[in-house]
Every structure is written in structure tokens, then in C-alpha cells.
Amino acid sequence: MMARILVVDDEKSIRLTLCEFLKNDGFIADSAPDAVVACGMIAEKDYDVVITDIIMPRISGMDLLSTIRKTSKTLQIIIMTGEPSVDTAIQSVQNGANDYITKPISKEVLLKATRNAVNIKRLSDEKTALEEKNKFYQKQLEELVALRTQSLQKAMQGIIYLLTSVVETRDPYTAGHQLRVGNLSAAIAKKLQLNQETVELVRTIGYIHDIGKISIPAEILSKPGKLTSLEMEMIKIHALKGYEMISKANLPDIVGQAIYQHHERHNGSGYPLGIKDKDMITESRILIVADVVEAMMSHRPYRPALGLETALAEIESNADILFSGQVVAACTSLFRNDGYVIDNDEKIVHIPL
Template structure:
């Protein structure tokens, strides 16, 4: 049974939210302040913590920081009576799963709880797979042949889980990562790259937006124009994705390429403003595929723009934002090879790629 902790100095709120959760067969406990909450977290395993931001002695952000130090996989949702973008930025930057404005009704609570529980479950599965991977590596000398197949399966499972985590958070882009991964692989193949590199680029595409898991769903699915602060939150997904993938037993090029996939060849991208050859070839391919796929697909804030508009965009900015060789390969795929966007899964993890 899932277990959730409610932290709020107002008794009526604690009682009400706990009753909402218990009615959905979720074990719910409560604490009146941060100190009590930390004591309870030491004694029992919780999946999700809902915490008020303003409390006596220690506020919700301080509690969030301490929870993330002790148990990073616990999902923390901040509750606030004064919801602002500044509050959201501060909470997200410290690792909050989401934030909820008060008053909180049953529907709001359960939507946030179910999302957080799904993410916690996926993180637990990922951790188990990573542990299995370490076990396989330890037995390398004795079980080389068996380990290769098992390790490949384990790594492929990790990739699938990471991709699924993002789609749970951002349903509007379901399939986007797979389409970008498949198009990136097709571009790399068109450029004559080795098959192992092609498959690695496909994998990077499948998880390139994993950092969006830390972006509040209200911002991801906002139908209107984003404010500068909201855009800042979304732009942090490259860095957050890099930080997550750096902790996983995957080749370093995967995390680095995820970090760079919004860079641009003229230095106008983010987060580091890299130029030309400072950007990995994998990231240069990914940025073209990401741009084309995004323009061809529907988004909450606009309808699909179509293939012609997408190809015109990369052609117009060839040798400025994008690598001309990659632009040419991408155009040839669609115009001569009659490539169709593919959102099916073709994961083959190339063991030995570094």
C-alpha cells in the first residue's frame, strides 16, 4: 500500500487531506511541523510528502531540502496559500515534484498524489534495475556471455523506464521522445555513422527530455504563452536531465548530449552557450531532429506546423543554428527517402559503447 505524509501546522487541513487519501485506499499520516515529519520519515518508508511552505521553526523548503538529502526518491509536493511563479521556481530548484495552491480539494490532491506515486514507483524500479546491473558487472569474469545479454536487457529496461517517466509527467508530448530518437538515428545512419553510434543516438533521443520530470505539470501543459520565469523553469530541464543521468551507470556521452540538446551552433542556445565543435555531434543531430519533430507535432499552445515549415526552419538556419551536413541529411531523409515520423520503440542497447 502507498504511504503519504501530510505536513501542516493547521490540524483541520491535516485531518481533511488524510481523510481524502484514506478514502482512496492510501495510507496517510500527518505531522504538525518539519521536525516531527523528519522523525516519522526515519521510522517508516513514505512515498510522497505534502508539505505546507509556511510553518513554525522550519519552513517547507527547508524540509524539502532535508528530505532530498536523506531520501532523494521521496516525492515532495509543496502546498502554499500564496501561489506565485517565484515560489514554484524555488520549490522546483530544490527538487519538489510539484506545488499546489490552497485551498486544496479532493480532485487536486488525488491528481498530484497519483502523479507523484507513479514517479516514485518508476524511480524504485530504476534503482532495482541499476542494482541488478551492478550485480551483473561484478560477475563479469565468470559470466561474460550471460552477462552481456542480461546487462543489455537491464540497460534497455532502464531506458524504457526513463522515457516512460517523462511521458507520465507531460502527456502532450507522449511519443515525442521516441519520434526524436528514431529520427536522430535515421539522420545518423544517413550520414554513414557506425551502427553502434546510430543506436546510441536513438537511445539519447528516447530520454532527452527526462529533466522535464521536475517541471510542474501546470507549466508543461499551459495552453498560453509562457512568462519569462515559467520559461526559465522549463529551460532548466536540460541541466536537471544531465544531473539525473550522470548518476546512472550509462556512458557519459548520454548525459552530456542531453545537457547540450538546446545549444545552438552560433552560441545562442542554453544552458552553456556552446558554439560549433564545442557541441557533441550527437547533440547537433538531436537538436535538428528535436526542432523538426516539435514543429510537425501538436502542442498545447499551437497546432502542428507541418513538414514544409519544419524543413524551411532548419534550412533557413543552416550554418547558423544548425550543422549544414546534418540539415542536408535530414532534408534528404524526408524529400528523397520519404521518411515518416516513427513513434514505435526500437531499443537495442549497444554494449561496449563509451
């Protein structure tokens, strides 16, 4: 495409001569007698280069320069100065001119400066177009990633809920137990001022912490009345089974660890590992307390619900004996000071993908 040049000068003979030179060299050349006319033409047509005189009636070349720069950074502007004054040249460049030539203007100097300016304009136009294209692709990519992440999270969420209901179908006496434990665990984690990611991870772990029960015979899980010691031992296996299942599922290690440890006790009297508090992960300490409180507050076939105060008294009297004192304090404060009520709703779960 031919480059379009605008010559601005109040002297008609100069306009005609310069346009003639430019046209003969293959440019499209228009001219304007002053800055006001020039501005109107620039607004209408896409010029590549403006070659302007400095001293003109009405508006000076310098003012034209500033006006153009307000709307275009890439339109090339060449200033024509009356005498070779360094000061004027510097000032014009500071105002945004790309080049300057001195009068009287020779054909060679004019064409050389113009060709140079056209090249720069083309390059900067290409650069701008590329940058815009890149920005567009980047935005598209970001949107796509966000969308995919969202649908993965959604799928993950669905699977977690599914696992929750699978266990509870097998162990009907504890319907809703995992959801309530998950929500209470998340509330305790929040009370302990753990970060949002941990809060949501603890919730997720709570939702599936008894997943290992799926490997225990249904007759034992649904047996009314007291269990024999052998049956008790079989139930205890669920922590290890849950851990094994999660390990194979390629979920974050922390999920499996917390499930493995959810029946341990502060002083090492729990099962299956018999580890002490210092060897537990934070998520387990929270889960243990939430599990006990929720279980005590719920009805069981062999006993009625024990009530909030009984549950809180139980964990308080065993603070730093069976349970982490810090977690006990957070949990009791949650119920007593913040008015927390056991929450049976499915919340959005989060698993780091």
C-alpha cells in the same frame, strides 16, 4: 591401464617372438600377418603402438602407415626395416612413422622403442583430452557471457523505456516525442554514415533526452497557452537537470553531454551553456535538429502541427546559423529523397555496458 601393441609382419616367427618379448614386459600384444588384417584390428580395438614390417605381400608397411595417419594422429607407429637404410627410415618418418628399428630386432631395442612410444601416446592422449576439455569450458563460458550480456542489455532497455514513459506521464503534451526524436536521430546518424554503435547510442539518448523535465513542476509542463518568461526559464533548467541525473547514473559521459547540449544552437544562441557548434559533440548536433523537426511536426495545445515542409524549410533557412549544415542536409535528404516518415515505435536501444 596396460598398453596395447599390435605387431604386423608376414613372418610368423617374428610375430611370435616380438609378441612374446612384449607380453613378458607387461604389454598386451596382438599380431597381424598383413596390413589388411591389421587395419581391421585397429578399427576394432584402441591400440597405443603399431610395430610394422615394411615389405609385406598385398599392402606395404608404408601404405599401412598412410592409412592409419588418415584416421589417427596419435597412434604411435614403429617401422621395422630389413637393413639399416637411412633412406627408408627418412621416408617412413615423412609418411608419419614415429620411430624405426632395424632387423634383426633385439629385445632391448624393441622394448626401449615400445616404452618410449607408449609414453608419447599417453602424453598426447592426455593433451588431446585437456584441449577438448578446455574447448568445452571456453564454449560454456562464452555462452554464459553472451547470455548475461543479453539479459543486462534487456534490463537496460527496460529502464530506458521506463524513463521515457516517466517523463511523458508528467509532460503529456509531448507523448511519444522522445521516441520519435530518438528514431529520427538514429536515422540521421545512419544517413551521416556514423557507425552502428553511434547510431544506436544516439537513438537511446533521444529516448531520454528530456528526462530533466521530471524536475519541473507539472503545472508548468501541462499549462495550456503561453508561458511567462519566468516559467520559460524554469523549463530551460531541464537540460542541466537531465545532465546531472545522467552523470549520477554512471552512464557513458556522452549521454549526459548530449542531453546537456540538446537546446544549444550552432551560433551560440541556445541554452543553457550558449556554446557554439565547434564545442558541441556530434550526438548533440543530431539531437538538436531531430528535436526541432519533430516538435514542429507535432500538434501542441497552443498551435496545430506545422507540417513537414514548414519544419524542413525552418531548418534549411537556419543551416549553419542555428543548426549544423551537415546535419540539416542529412535530415532533409532523409525525408525528401529516402521517404522517411516519423517513426513512433520503440526500437531496441543500445547502451555500451
